[in-house]
Amino acid sequence: MAADTDTEAGGEVPAGGLQGLFDRRLTGRSRTALLYGYLAVVFAAVLAPVIYTLPAAVGANLGALTQELYVNSIINSFALGLTVAVVATLLTTIAARFYRYVRYKNLYILFMTLPLFVPGDTHAVAILAFVKQVGITPSFWTLVVAHVFYVFPFAFLMVLATMAGLPQNIIAAAEDLGANEFRAFFDVELPMVADGVISGFLVSFLLSLNEAPRASVVGGRYETISGVILSIYGAVGLDPTLYALNVFMVVLALVIIAIILSLTVLRS
Secondary structure, rough: OOOOOOEEOEEEOOOOHHHHHHHHOOOOOHHHHHHHHHHHHHHHHHHHHHHHHHHHHHOOOOHHHOHHHHHHHHHHHHHHHHHHHHHHHHHHHHHHHHHHHHOOOOHHHHHHHHHOOHHHHHHHHHHHHHHHHHHOOOOOOHHHHHHHHHHHHHHHHHHHHHHHHHHHHHHHHHHHHHOOOOHHHHHHHHHOOOHHHHHHHHHHHHHHOOOHHHHHHEEEEEEEEHHHHHHHHHHHHOOOHHHHHHHEEEHHHHHHHHHHHHHHHHHO
């Protein structure tokens, strides 16, 4: 007869080994406290550099941020990010929609996430070489193409995670009631996965906004805020104005992440 406990080094361990001990000891408030403690450590590690530069950013000449170079680069970055987000969201929604019809699903996901394994500078140089070979001048639109390739896997996984949890019988019921595939998608499926699509849109915008290697190489004379930050750093090194720009970018990223987390909580 199997024993209810395992004995090791003279002590008794509950059935199920260490996993059983973990499950019994860490329940309720203890598990919640451990989770929030872990999250606090992660956020502290991420935000530590920003907090360190915050005093210098506060002491910076904020009037310098109103210079034409910074204003134009921020406007350019927002225009680029919104364009990339719209295109990427459309493409990833279509790709995630066709996932259910694919036979080799793991291979399909691997193919859709291949850009994740290509270094940013290598990808940027390859795109620049291609556009010059075909006689295209690097511009806003070449940068849009480069950024769509870059953000596509991230947005695809977010949209796919939402669509994968959608009950297929609901779509089948809509089709049984006479709705064609497009009507069933727009009237039934899309409203149910809207939070995932919006999250993919926001992630695409944020990634494009903060991307530097491709923006510096493929954009030609189209200046983005990330490219300007790198240019200033290469010319004058660390500067309080750079600290202020970095704090602005991080705060914007945190706001977008908070929105995404809110959508995730509402969905769950």
